[in-house]
Amino acid sequence: MQIKDVVNSLTFRYIVKYVTVLSATVFMLVVALYIYFSYSSFRELGESVLDELETLQLVYSGQQMPGVQQYIEDQLSSPSVNRFYYLITDNGGEKVLGDLPQSPRYREFDDGWLGFEMALQNWGESVDVEFLAHPRGLGDGYSAIVARGYDDIVEQGKLVFRTLILVMSVMLVLGITGGFFSAARALNRVELLNRDISRIVRGGAERRLQVEGEKGYVRALAEVMNQMLEQMDSLMQGVRRVSDNIAHDLRTPLTRMRNNLSQLEGRLDGQDATQLDGIIEECDDLLSSFNALLRISTLESGSRLVDGSNVELRALLRDAVELYEPLALERNIDLTLDAPQPGLCKGEADLLVQMFANVLDNAIKYTPSGGDIRVQLRVGTAGSAGHGVVISDSGPGIPVVERKNVFRRFYRVESSRTELPGHGLGLSLVQAIAQYHFGSVELGSANPGLQVRIKLPAVAG
Template identity: 35%
Template sequence: MRLPASLKTTAARLSALYLLLFGICAVGLVFYMTALSVRMLTSQTQDTINEEAVGLANAYQRGGLPLLVRTIERRSRQPGANLYLIADPNGRILSGNVESLEPGVLDVEGWTGRPFSYQRYGDSSVERRARAAAEMETPQVESELRHAAIALVLRLPNRMIVLVGRDLGEPERFRVVVRRSLVAALGVMALGGLLIWFFVGRHALRRIDSVSEASRRIMGGDLTGRLPVSGAGDEFDRLSENLNTMLARIADLNEGLKQVSDNIAHDLKTPLTRLRNRAEAALGKRDGADYREALEATIAESDQLIRTFNAILMISRLEAGYSAEQTAKVDLTEVVRGVAELYEPVAEEMGVALVADIPDGIAVDGNRELIAQSVSNVVDNAIKYSAGANAAPKVVVGLERRLGEVELRVTDNGPGIPDAEDRKRATERFVRLEQSRSQPGSGLGLSLAKAVMKFHGGKLELEPREPGLSVVMGFPRKEDAQ
């Protein structure tokens, strides 16, 4: 017989194990509490018997056997009386409220070794069955309420035997009540546990099934799918949120890979074709100087392709979150000033005023080479696109501390990027918003700068100006870097 799927789950197995352990502990608790209750009542019964024996001994000392007999007769007639018996040396009952005893009870002086059965005067078996049926409404209780007692057997100097005892019916009834109460309580607890397991387990299984269904869709190729989050904030939600973050990361990487493949096929086709044409044209040259010129142009074109591929590789590594680049304390002031000094002749040649407003003593945690490369790309773009845009092209490089970050801002007064969607696309790989593509470049400058800022835990934003564009690079501030 095959088990249902719900019983094959880890939750069902753990629940069954917990219920088994709970049952074992509960049964042990029932027997322990019952035995403890009986021991306590038995101890109280023995204390009562000892007090009665002391009272009878005092009576015997004061008035001898006649006063002892009268005392026993008086106490025997009281409601709920203990067991009292006076017998001759041969064990024949002379006085008391006990009609008969289990054989051998009077043979040993002191406490009886175990509970013994007895019969009171006027208490026949028919009367016992009638009382059991009336009180408990079941014949089975007769065995549970059979007359049993414990007693203290004493011998007088004249060899007469005195027995003082107490019926165990009350402790036995108490034991039965305690046991039944514990069993009922544990039964209710077990039933509640099963109901809770059933409903909570079904809810958990439904959530797991929904996660499995979403996982099957994602494995089928739908990377836009996400695992369901109920909003309860429990471990299932935390797991789903982490997996959704991972899936979003995988989707971004796949989309980036697709874009890289498309852009490489589109943007590198032209330089490769140009390289081939130059090599083919060189075959028709006859002069050595012409050959040299053709080879130099080919090498320059090849170097540009190598730089492009190196930039693509660097961006991919940084965006994937792993890189061999090491970080340390970097003097950002020195790096930015060095880039500004490097591009100052280039800007002057292109008729662009390059202004650097860089205070001293600003440092960040990062990689010097990567930061310098990204700043160079941004400054190069600003100079390139502001040249010739108006009568007084100008690029301003500013660096300042802000709350929680160090902000590097490169601002130009060129044509800028008015459209918000275009500003968002400008940081993607191989994206060149200039349709004529008259400006040199591969469209990887801002993309590399964005990857570098992501590697450093910072941000890169494009803000519109009137006129021009402002590129903002925000580095996180750390106390140990200041």
């Protein structure tokens, strides 16, 4: 399993979309909280400035300017960091009291609010501070401006905003990371399930999917598929038993009838003997079909090769080619063997010879006069991909869409049904023998013609 497989998986993409939508929602919430925090802070700041102005008005109305002076001096002597700043001017606009400059560069806002920037000393350093101020008349021509810095509000807002952004980023990273590992785990479980299914498809019909240790939907899916496999296996076994019973029950009387006809043939002559000979050939074809069908059923019963002997493939292929050379010469077909090295495999020689003979018989049957058939042996080593036997002909070949179907019992390509005789069991038997020996059979194109690729496990010589 590669990283790109996890990234492209449906689970990971769903989690990424979910985390992205969630992060966008959180971001909108962060913006809303930031706006609410800023609005609330500035509203409280404005209310405190207005309250301070009302206090100055009350002091002036009761104690006149000396009282206001005393109040401001008391406030300026306060060690509070976030204190108020004052400016009291007379009727001519001249500064009377306070620590604000007489004419700062005010920025005017709505409802009489003012804003300005002023440098303050902080631990011996000059720091520019933003202020919010509001003017109000005290009476007798005197006016007051009360200001308060809001840099701390801005910093707190930035801190809140940065914190929320950090939380959102961490959530996004953790969500995607967690989604990646969750998708990898889910994909790994699906991959194991797919591997088990592939093993079953390749010939282990008696096997079932493992459900131990699985949870949730994977376990439920495996259990349902096991039930489906049980039902399919039961149906297939039923069909095979019916066909096997028919073949087995008919083989004995058909053999007896064939022998009786053969004895009768010896007593006849002329046209009657010729007709009887044709009937005997039909009986032989039926017996051949029944024997092949029973042999396939035996090989497909779930058994595998246990104690086979070492078989030399080059010698077997040479025997098979020599067996079919006279027929190939009769049909003007060039049959060649390319096997430069011997190859050993574990198996039953008679079954392997029958497998190669079936392929060669089909190749000669469908290759036109003047064509060629080539048999190749590619030797592998123990533990590698094994030995490869490739038999290529120059016949019409098999369409790609039909290549899987021709391994089914009694299946024949439509174009060959009326042209050439056959019972549709040849390649079924080839596949059954190959799988019995832990091998495989694949069909390809020889451009033109058909290429049959047989793979068999290699053993050390």
